[in-house]
């Protein structure tokens with residue numbers, strides 16, 4: 073790759089949990105592909121590979137535990153011909169499940185990261201162009217109902233020409249999850265623009281600066297100009313001019329004036 077791999081290929085939003093014997097072949101992602109594990113399990117990989125040597129880049133548990141098993145710039149084996157161009161994410165869930173809010177959030181943050189750090193196109197995949205935010209069924213052969221350009225559930229290998237599995241009819245990532253693609257994408261937009269990111273902490277209010285100069289009136293006929301170092305007797309006209317000019321003015325007690333005169337240089 074011409075530009076350095078961000079963070080050595082490790083996604084900062086997941087726990088690094090490398091698979092043993094993982095590939096060192098290059099992955100140049102043009103999409104993020106959403107899968108479902110079809111089982112309730114904390115993870116289906118690690119420390120070794122899954123069945124038939126498969127593994128995805130990340131595993132996203134229903135409780136929000138997000139584990140990364142392979143560097144993002146190295147290929148995985150979850151997408152057959154898509155391997156090498158895909159960041160693959162397995163999501164814990166069974167047919168009929170929707171992704172949990174934690175899972176959606178993890179996917180949105182990862183997709184935003186891939187857009188900003190790996191130049192993955194910021195779009196939802198279609199039956200004509202599978203780059204961007206994609207899901208496994210786009211590369212699966214099978215009968216998913218009558219094809220409709222308006223229904224993502226019906227898009228499959230028949231239209232895309234992709235071959236991302238040998239299992240005909242595999243429903244991955246299931247209809248319910250395909251219906252959440254918009255949620256993932258829309259949330260990702262907020263992370264991309266920074267609007268959905270954790271807001272920066274409100275800055276502490278700056279400590280109120282003592283005025284560098286102020287004037288004071290005390291007693292009946294005494295006016296003073298006080299600066300950091302000096303306390304100076306001034307005539308009433310000057311006092312009024314300073315006040316008019318916006319110089320802070322305060323009424324101080326005789327005692328305080330005496331104290332100030334004792335500690336500051338007094339001039340007239």
Ligand SMILES: [Zn+2]
Pocket residue numbers: 106107108208244245
């Ligand atoms: Zn899958």
